[in-house]
Amino acid sequence: MLQRIVFLSVFVFGTLPALSKPLITDSENTYISACLAQNVSWENLEQICKNALEDGNLTRVERRELLNILGDTQRFLNDHVSAEATYRSIFALQVGDAGANEGLGWIAFDEKNFQLAAEFFERAVSEAPSAFRLAGLAGALFRAGEIEISAANELHNSALSLDPESSWVLREKGWNNYDAGNFATAKSVFEEALELWSEDENAHAGLSYSLYNIGDYRLAVDHISRAIELASEEEPILLSYKEHRAFALWSLSRFRQAIKDAESLIEDFPDNSAGYVLKARILHDMGATNEAIALLTDLALDPEGQYFVYYWLAQIQKTDLRFEAALSTTEKAKLLPSADGYMDNMRAEIALGLNDTALAREMIRHAFVPGEWTMWSYLLDARIMVREGRMEDAQKRLGEALELGLTVSEISTLAREMIKQGDFKAAIALSRGSER
Secondary structure, three states: HHHHHHHHHHHHHHOOOOOOOOOOOOOOOHHHHHHOOOOOOOOHHHHHHHHHHOOOOOOOHHHHHHHHHHHHHHHHOHHHHHHHHHHHHHHHOOOHHHHHHHHHHHHHHHOOOOHHHHHHHHHHHHOOOHHHHHHHHHHHHOOOOOEEEOOOHHHHHHHHHHOOOOHHHHHHHHHHHOOOHHHHHHHHHHHHHHHOOOHHHHHHHHHHHHHHHHOHHHHHHHHHHHHHHHHHOOOOOOHHHHHHHHHHHHOOOOOOHHHHHHHHHHHHHHOOHHHHHHHHHHHHHOOOHHHHHHHHHHOOOOOOHHHHHHHHHHHHHHHHOOOHHHHHHHHHHOOOOOHHHHHHHHHHHHHHHOOHHHHHHHHHHHHOOOOHHHHHHHHHHHHHHHHOOOOOHHHHHHHHHHHOOHHHHHHHHHHHHHHOOOOOHHHHHHHHHHHH
């Protein structure tokens, strides 16, 4: 009879409902001990800790510890709203709790609110110093522009004195130095991290990026390849890793291997512009310009990706002296929300290529919105002024570009423009002035 009932249930309602797995499978464990052990998935751990916190016999110390674990778990699950609420609830049990302040610091850090992150880390360090808290403080203050890299390194060294074998602290120090342009220092720090743990994916990647920037492309390929091997196939960071390896291979003139990586990006991330643009740029460098242009011409991606495609398509067309086609491409790019001063600069350059000074003047006016492109806009403006016969204004504008960070080596660009216009004396004077 029972078999018949089961059969009828399956027949009428479909498959029998699967029983949910218990959160705790060990009879000797409680929700409290399981939460403290933290040896299950983040999703399960969150519910286990919530169940543990329902125990009315918890001491204040136990409740604080469980809440800190719950907050960390919610943060790792990217539920920042719940994590923040959990951390803040701890302050009712212990004002200024170091763990809660640290957790709030990491939330702000992840959200790139580095000023706020530094405030939380500083409170956490004042309450109970630890390597992670000191390193978090160093990274937040540096990224917020509050301290120089030398001061950040001192804080990182203090963190390492508390935990000399913290590969995470070493990596954070390495990335801070990388961001500061201290590539040799970053290289050494990432090497230290790999001495602690040779399978550290992040350290291999950091070392590769550092090596690339000091010109050691061969070793850069080796270490980014190791990072790719260690990374999970589902990790989004693989896009950056493979793109970086392609650039390193390209720098070694290993074009076919670089294109293979670019094609891998296209296959794995078909909706991302990176692989298409990279392949096109390599093809162009190999002399296969028509193939490069064909690859980018008919792409249809999301607005941000499409802007990137248009930018590099126009760049390739401009470099190949196809100025009319390049200008047409930039017209489409200007309609996209990602368009910025770099595109205005390119449009002005294209106009100069067309020998249309009036058009170049019109184009460059749009680029004077402050941005990281401004020094290049000023250099272009100086070139246009030379064509307009305004030599003194051009030199003044060049000075403004140099004040914004333009390197002295770029002065030759303006000198060449002067030579094109037949003003050899001005070009010589400008070049001599740059040598002083």
